[in-house]
Amino acid sequence: MPTRTLVKHALDATAPADAILLQGWVRTRRDAKAFSFIEVNDGSCLKGIQVIANATLPNYAAEIARAHTGAAIEVRGQLVPSQGQGQKWEVIAESFTIIGEADATYPLQKKGHTLEFLREIAHLRPRSNLFGAVFRVRSRLAYAVHQFFQERNFFYVHTPIITASDAEGAGDMFRVTTLDLAHPPMTEDGQVDATKDFFGKKTFLTVSGQLEGEIFAHALSNIYTFGPTFRAENSNTSRHAAEFWMIEPEVAFCDLEGDMTLAEEFVKYLIRDARTHCAADLEFFAKFVDKDLLARLDFVLEKPFVRCSYTEAVEILAQSGKTWEHPVAWGANLQAEHERYLTEEHFKCPVTVYNYPRAIKAFYMRQTDGCAPERQTVAAMDLLVPGIGEIIGGSQREERLDQLRAGMALHHLDEKAYWWYLDLRRYGTVPHAGFGLGFERMLMFVTGVANIRDVIPFARTPGTADF
RNA sequence: UGCCCGGUAGCUCAGUGGCAGAGCAGGUGACUGUUAAUCACUUGGUCGCUGGUUCGAUCCCAGCCCGGGCAGCCA
Numbered sequence: 001m002p003t004r005t006l007v008k009h010a011l012d013a014t015a016p017a018d019a020i021l022l023q024g025w026v027r028t029r030r031d032a033k034a035f036s037f038i039e040v041n042d043g044s045c046l047k048g049i050q051v052i053a054n055a056t057l058p059n060y061a062a063e064i065a066r067a068h069t070g071a072a073i074e075v076r077g078q079l080v081p082s083q084g085q086g087q088k089w090e091v092i093a094e095s096f097t098i099i100g101e102a103d104a105t106y107p108l109q110k111k112g113h114t115l116e117f118l119r120e121i122a123h124l125r126p127r128s129n130l131f132g133a134v135f136r137v138r139s140r141l142a143y144a145v146h147q148f149f150q151e152r153n154f155f156y157v158h159t160p161i162i163t164a165s166d167a168e169g170a171g172d173m174f175r176v177t178t179l180d181l182a183h184p185p186m187t188e189d190g191q192v193d194a195t196k197d198f199f200g201k202k203t204f205l206t207v208s209g210q211l212e213g214e215i216f217a218h219a220l221s222n223i224y225t226f227g228p229t230f231r232a233e234n235s236n237t238s239r240h241a242a243e244f245w246m247i248e249p250e251v252a253f254c255d256l257e258g259d260m261t262l263a264e265e266f267v268k269y270l271i272r273d274a275r276t277h278c279a280a281d282l283e284f285f286a287k288f289v290d291k292d293l294l295a296r297l298d299f300v301l302e303k304p305f306v307r308c309s310y311t312e313a314v315e316i317l318a319q320s321g322k323t324w325e326h327p328v329a330w331g332a333n334l335q336a337e338h339e340r341y342l343t344e345e346h347f348k349c350p351v352t353v354y355n356y357p358r359a360i361k362a363f364y365m366r367q368t369d370g371c372a373p374e375r376q377t378v379a380a381m382d383l384l385v386p387g388i389g390e391i392i393g394g395s396q397r398e399e400r401l402d403q404l405r406a407g408m409a410l411h412h413l414d415e416k417a418y419w420w421y422l423d424l425r426r427y428g429t430v431p432h433a434g435f436g437l438g439f440e441r442m443l444m445f446v447t448g449v450a451n452i453r454d455v456i457p458f459a460r461t462p463g464t465a466d467f
Numbered sequence: 468u469g470c471c472c473g474g475u476a477g478c479u480c481a482g483u484g485g486c487a488g489a490g491c492a493g494g495u496g497a498c499u500g501u502u503a504a505u506c507a508c509u510u511g512g513u514c515g516c517u518g519g520u521u522c523g524a525u526c527c528c529a530g531c532c533c534g535g536g537c538a539g540c541c542a
Contacts, residue, residue: 035501104492109503111479392542
């Protein structure tokens with residue numbers, strides 16, 4: 001009894017095989033008078049393998065019609081060089097069994113479907129060519145994330161999903177509670193009594209593991225997190241999800257310069273890894289999703305990323321001769337149209353913008369030394385890529401206690417809530433830096449897929465949490 | 468959240484103030500080492516929902532629901 005052969009391995013065979021076992025799902029079937037061609041796919045790779053089922057098989061007459069698109073099937077037979085054009089190997093069935101039927105209501109057809117339709121059948125879309133390819137690349141890149149950091153002596157830290165920090169400044173948070181919403185316990189002054197909640201206080205889903213990551217960077221030196229992150233913002237765009245995966249390295253004894261270098265090496269590593277290990281899937285994207293994909297990925301690999309200070313960026317934008325929907329002025333945040341212009345038109349390559357105005361950035365970012373009082377900046381950086389915009393946001397953190405407290409005062413934060421964060425600056429503080437990479441945005445860039453809902457298995461966006 | 472576009476067969480779409488259309492999918496048959504096979508025939512409809520205008524609304528109007536695009540927020 002042969003063990004199962006994955007379609008990927010059968011297609012890569014170097015010699016015929018007398019007895020192999022294939023298990024997978026029927027993609028298409030073409031009937032001839034004396035036999036049928038059945039294309040079987042098992043998800044191990046983009047392509048399926050062609051199976052020839054002769055009409056002489058004992059169950060052929062009774063069962064071949066049940067081998068619809070979508071049916072699960074098991075085939076035993078010989079792997080032989082194909083007599084036809086279009087494939088190197090095929091399998092002559094010595095037996096076939098319908099394991100699980102799929103009737104005519106099976107929604108996936110041989111012809112193309114819109115991405116919008118496929119989103120509505122998220123339980124079946126991984127069986128399509130496009131989504132099979134997307135999720136194979138996703139798996140590979142998740143592996144490459146660990147490989148990149150482990151090779152560089154970073155430790156993987158599991159920061160909490162549930163957090164009591166409610167003002168990290170990264171966005172609106174989802175409340176986590178076990179209280180009865182219809183009859184919550186109340187305090188004497190008519191407020192919901194959070195002390196009666198599961199954790200004895202208000203808790204939320206995390207918007208970032210950064211602050212906890214800093215704790216571990218102050219012990220293990222180089223760390224990274226990689227996990228789900230939640231934002232309760234009513235964002236309805238192709239680049240935002242309420243639940244997404246983020247990678248956040250944090251490095252002790254590191255400044256903004258080192259942070260930018262790490263970010264650039266990381267992005268290039270992931271692209272190179274996909275280019276090497278997901279070649280067939282990327283070619284599929286280049287053919288059906290984005291014709292320029294491979295050229296753009298290779299271009300990004302070859303060119304050093306441009307580094308441009310916020311102040312320089314504002315000058316470039318002001319002198320571009322363009323009319324902006326959002327005005328360009330020092331002190332205002334760069335808008336999507338500005339970021340797109342910088343990376344897509346002016347520099348035509350990934351751009352790291354750094355040293356942003358202090359007032360528009362988070363409290364923990366390090367104040368730049370020696371800048372003019374009216375133009376104070378912090379050591380923040382955003383990596384912008386063509387087609388997507390911001391893919392990474394990071395900074396050197398404020399390691400000086402007094403400056404950190406001043407930053408908290410500027411942002412009206414309560415020091416008591418951050419006592420442990422301030423302790424890091426009291427006991428063995430060091431310059432340190434880190435960044436956050438949106439895993440789905442990276443996948444969008446690598447695959448050319450334009451909507452974040454199509455690079456995450458089950459998208460959570462405002463109003464939608466199906467499956 | 469704001470602005471814009473859309474919702475007609477299982478899918479992709481056309482269309483009209485007066486009998487609801489095509490291609491694909493499905494079904495039947497033919498043909499073929501086929502490749503999103505091909506050819507012939509064929510089944511299939513609450514025209515998103517509610518209300519309004521009208522002799523008559525899928526079509527015009529309003530509200531709502533759903534999907535999408537862009538913007539803001541950010542990764």
